[in-house]
Amino acid sequence: MTTSLNRDANLVEDVGFAEPPPKLAHYTWLQSAWRELRRAPLTARFGLIVILLYILTALFAPLIAPYPETEIVGGAYEGWGKQFILGTDQLGRDMLSRLIYGARNTIGIAFVTTMLAFLLGGALGILASVLRGWVDEVLGRFVDVLMAIPQLIFALVLLSIVGTSVVNLVLIIAVLDSTRVFRLSRAVAVNVAVMDFVEAARLQGEKLGWIMSREILPNILPPLVAEFGLRFCFVFLTVSALSFLGVGMQPPTADWGSMVRENATLITYGDITPLLPAGAIALLTVAVNFVVDWFLHKTSGLRNEP
């Protein structure tokens, strides 16, 4: 939680631009990032622009939105028009404003959740790869069991126990999702942990924390960054699905999943308004997928297939 200021910057940097290759050392970081970007395929550029737009919308939601998030400003289900560009929802709140605030809430929650999942899963994964032995064994078996239950079902069980709230939602999804991060980071880190420089650091008497964060982490970063994009999509879809089912984010918070659910009756009258939040979810996921594809292609032959 302490690094929340750096986080946004890190996301853009990590997902958006490939690390400059060392041989281009005489270029500044920005220059080589720009070079890479100009050579990027159309899909990746499209993805980056979309992601950027979403981030801007999320950050400046109060400035862009014409009406406040939860205020009732008109009649229920008003059509598209001058006063309410996209009409109003089932209580008479402005649809466009809620769509804009929804970017903030939905993306924010998904991002925090993914971040937590990576902190937890990544740390445990590297720990298991360094210590091996019983720690590795216990963590591995535990993750096996957690993964034996479908994630959505497990989340539903846990939510019915602890009740539905945003904090519960974030924690549950983060823990369930960290299992995948654990598997990946352990698998990659195991290969690094046996290398000579790690052994050297150990003999030098470096502490466990140093070895994990300074020796191993930088060497397994590219696959983790790509995985971050994919896991973000997955978390984003799961959170939206749970909200859509009515057990995720609770009213009156504007959230894309629950907005679809609340206004779904409009579909039966041939109105496409409820599809907009769902489309917003789909567009962001597609964009992230495009960028991740490109990043994977650039950094390593680890996974050629998306």
Add this chain to the structure above:
Amino acid sequence: MNAIVATVLKRLGLGVVTLFVVSIIISLAIEMLPGDFAKSMLGQAATPETVAALRKDIGLDRPLAVRYFDWISGVVRGDFGYSLAGAGSLGGSRRPVADLIKPRLANTLFLAAVTAIIAVPLALILGMLGALYRNSLFDRIVNVVTLTSISSPEFFVAYILMLFLAIKLPIFHSLANVSPDTPFFERLGRIALPSLTLVLVIIAHMMRMTRAAIINLLGSPYIEMARLKGISPARIIYHHALPNAWAPIANVIAINLAYLIVGVVVVEVVFTYPGIGQLMVDAVSKRDLPVVQGCALIFAGTYILLNLIADIVSIVTNPRLLHPR
């Protein structure tokens, strides 16, 4: 042959152990309930007596192990306990969970079966074509379409289909409300849209995974060797590639059928189809724990079973797996 049997038995044993551990986790769920659960269930009007009665009813006054064995031995006999709906009210008109689940499980299985029958062959064929004609126009179009379909939430696909195929063009029923005495063909017509939604989502996943698996296989050195020897393409596919392709294909099918049982939850809610997924979601928002447990056990059991079957198929069809290094 003995080695194969031994490996299969080992895998079966592992599956049973996993199922056992999962059942423990699901039943332990009640243990993690916050202390004021009974009170919040019963609402403001609860007297201390009714709260105590409910706690006793759920079994919170008995030791953990006893409760687990009561529950699991009931489950084995098909008794999942009683729904909490209406708990606390006198007279006790509560329904057994098994009675709630049974008709809905049949509905869900029907939906899943129809979906699988359509989706599996179609996805496998598309995936193989994609792998064989890699980077062709066909491959690229399918790639973009499937990526978009994977990235969309199920309810997006579902509502788009509903909007265009049931409302703008009234071809199908927009809601899939069936009752136990709906005739078979009527039933098929009503689940057309939910199963079409699931088919689209499943095909996208499955086709991409099949394509990746086949490409991976065709790139391996022994296939290149066979090709360089001048063996005909058909023989390469049937005699060299296919025996090794069963394992990945079985895996792809199992993973996607497992995915199907999760996708079913959202789709059932969209089309108000009386299946087990909708039952579970309702129970979660009412915090009706026995029902949630029952549904979760069924979902988890199916999931584990599918993975088990995939592993066994891989073992039986791929002799190399018998000698792990």
